[in-house]
């Protein structure tokens with residue numbers, strides 16, 4: 525049998541729902557024709573969502589960046605400020621955070637992502653206080669926030685176990701973890717871009733503890749900082765193995781590195797074809813993860829549309845506010861009407877979803893589309909004034 529026939533055999537098995545090995549995934553990711561890979565992934569998506577396969581989802585949320593002060597100094601990050609750099613560092617007070625929550629509710633948002641640096645003073649108590657205050661005022665908002673890195677950091681600051689930290693912030697109001705900080709899990713690329721972060725094994729261990737305590741999460745991957753194809757597939761394998769044990773990852777969300785304003789400047793970004801191949805191989809390889817999210821924020825709206833034909837079933841969020849990847853150069857902005865239109869033009873029926881992926885509003889009749897153009901993604905003026913953003917972002921923020 526020729527190599528080509530072997531490849532087709534594996535692709536056919538994957539498309540039919542058979543589990544593929546990491547070695548087979550690497551061959552498909554590297555060598556399968558792009559459209560064949562996408563068609564196989566789309567076949568898997570259609571079968572998984574039989575009956576609702578015509579739908580693609582989005583969510584309305586707000587990222588609330590509570591501080592940019594961080595001791596971890598990841599090399600790819602354009603958002604953080606070192607604690608000693610008092611001219612650049614900023615924090616938000618609780619009133620400011622609650623005001624942002626109120627705006628989110630007013631605009632129909634259902635979820636907040638509390639996201640910030642590893643502040644040297646913020647232990648478990650800080651998160652307990654803020655989550656409890658948010659839930660008291662806005663019980664309808666889902667707090668889908670933080671990740672293993674923040675948990676490791678806050679537990680260390682407070683001198684408690686990770687189990688206790690998770691239990692306490694969950695009881696205070698955290699609903700699920702956003703899976704941030706996964707970056708690249710294999711040791712070599714992780715050390716190269718985030719040398720002070722916990723290891724990939726530890727990131728997964730903390731997620732496994734969280735799943736065991738009833739706190740589900742999503743999972744992510746940062747592509748394009750110089751990792752090899754084999755390391756990308758190893759990242760998927762590490763997550764798939766944990767998922768076999770816990771079932772706690774609701775989604776997998778790859779996104780591409782943005783090269784501005786950070787210490788990795790000049791490194792190659794992942795190409796858009798590599799990104800689409802990743803969406804497809806994730807759908808084929810991660811047969812135990814329900815949702816694969818396409819990204820338009822870092823790759824652009826057209827690629828977001830294409831991702832829906834390469835295995836993605838969700839386009840993520842209309843972020844009423846985003847400052848982290850925007851600080852590194854992500855320039856794409858959108859609004860609710862445009863996302864609905866994008867999904868429809870990609871051949872799907874758009875649906876607004878909840879954090880747990882239930883359909884809240886199915887936009888099956890254009891005559892009933894929402895017309896509120898205030899539901900727009902933007903960058904916070906406070907983050908810009910804080911001094912961390914590129915001048916170009918000031919222009920975007922003022923538009």
Ligand code: SF4
Pocket residue numbers: 594595596597598601602603604640641642673
């Ligand atoms: S990615 Fe997060 S942990 Fe790393 S430097 Fe930026 S804010 Fe800090």
